[in-house]
Amino acid sequence: MSWKLTFEAPRPVIEAALLAHEDVPEWNGDIVISGSEIAEDRPDDWRLEAWLPHKPSRAEIAAVAALLPGPAPRPVVEELADTDWLTQSQQGLEPIRAGRFHVHTPDHPPLAGAGVTDFTIPASQAFGTGQHATTAGCLAMLTAMKARGVVVRNAVDVGTGTGLLAFAALDLWPRATLTASDIDAVCAPVVAENAAANGVAMGPAPGALTMVIADGMAHPLLRARGPYDLVIANILAGPLITLAPDFATDMVPGGHLLLAGLLTTQEPQVRAACRRAGLRLAARLVNGDWSILWLRRRRDWRG
Template identity: 70%
Template sequence: MSQSWKITVLAPRPVIEAALVAHEDAFDWDADIVLSGSEIAEDRPDDWRLEAWLPRRPAPADKAAITALFAGKAPPLEIEQLPETDWVTLSQNNVQPIRAGAFHVHTPEFPAANEPGIRDFIIPASQAFGTGAHATTAGCLAMLTRMRRTGVITRNLADIGTGTGLLAFAALHLWPRALATASDIDRVCAGVVEDNAALNRVPLGGRAGELAMVVADGMAHPVLAARGPYDLIIANILAGPLISLAPHFARHLVPGGNLLLAGLLETQEAQVRAACRRAGLRLAARLVNGDWSILWLRQRARASVHGGRRADLPDWSRSW
């Protein structure tokens, strides 16, 4: 629990999206300032807001950093102090259940789906992101399901930037005999993943069918190196890190291995795909959920699927 402050900027959607892209390129960004962008209301899709949360009263340098995202011409900044609370948990309370692919994900406040062929996961609101409600997480669940149904074989997988552990749990459900490794740069996630694994009866450990958790920055950890190479790497993070990590992902994949990327806006997709092409990765399939792209790529050795035809997926966002 701590006192937090929020800075809000209201602007047309292209302006906010451009600011989010600028944030991705700001590699010296203060990690204490957490950003999000969203439409103000469903009936106002062109009116967006950028929200920045801080664990302190915004200093002149903080306000300057937000303003700089708008090329120095930011709309007025609305600054407010928030009640003393865990704002991440609060933001995830009462999250509605979602159905994506072979999965139903809900917080403890909602009942299980109890449907044949559907794996139910309980993911409480927590200090880590990835309850399944965000379009990128739901998109990854749908894409993992498609990969399994189209015959992808996975004996060794890694979920980089795992957050709550949900995507690693889902992948291990689809490929229950695989070695599975989850990692996150945030040490808080290690405890969150352990708790969620116990809640969802996901075994932890280093053997096949179990999930091993490490704290790591990208692929930089001896355990990640030792347990590779991987048939499948999942990374639902941000566009900037995806671009910089593309060659590292490629080096840790088996020939013809699969890479699932998310956390990028559709406007950022071309940059991410270009970085992946340079690393020898080729698009196998994609889907767009809302404003977000979810990409399935493969090593060049077997970059195509279904007779060499790329499988573009429709925009499924309205069905979730």
């Protein structure tokens, strides 16, 4: 059995709580946090949800409540049946078109047509079926980068989830060497299965994908395979800020960085961290509440 806490509050309050959560240095890993609007016709009313694998203690409830600025509303505490909530939430998702890509679950047929790359990504325990605004935005931005003449020979997808963005990069630059990483070990078999299903080669050679489990850029293989001319990171604003210097260090001069996972309200902090790391904005797009940023490393940046 698992448990859930739900706090309802205005959107700015919930967004502030999500930012506060990213700044907690030693957050209890048993507590998974998310924020979302309550209903489409109530865009200013949001909820903060926290999932736990056990009945929450008073201290755990207080820790979540402390993220909210001001007096916290009384939470709803629920016991939940054993369910893979991520997989269930992705069942029946509609296909999406983003850039040159059509992404769908196995419940939907592929889309045939010239200039369209079709990916089948089943619901899984890993993030990134394409339906989230950040993933779709990255697919659109990668397509735009290719159209503007970007050449990629060596790329890394940090926080790859299902592997979708790495697959897209290999489709756009089929001779590139691709490395994918994620902090969550569950992603390794998910990426391998999705690669097999979509005809993506796995291995160290150019045109193939190598998968590692790593926290940020902290892995010997990631360091050894750099520097990269494309780094993709669709994660969260807090880690993006922390990792900006590492991304720049592991990029070639003039290299490209694609960032997502940040709300538009978090964009100024992320861009400031990138400027300090010698990265300049090349383009941006907004998909709903989310910003997708294409940055380039200054050629004269020394680190």
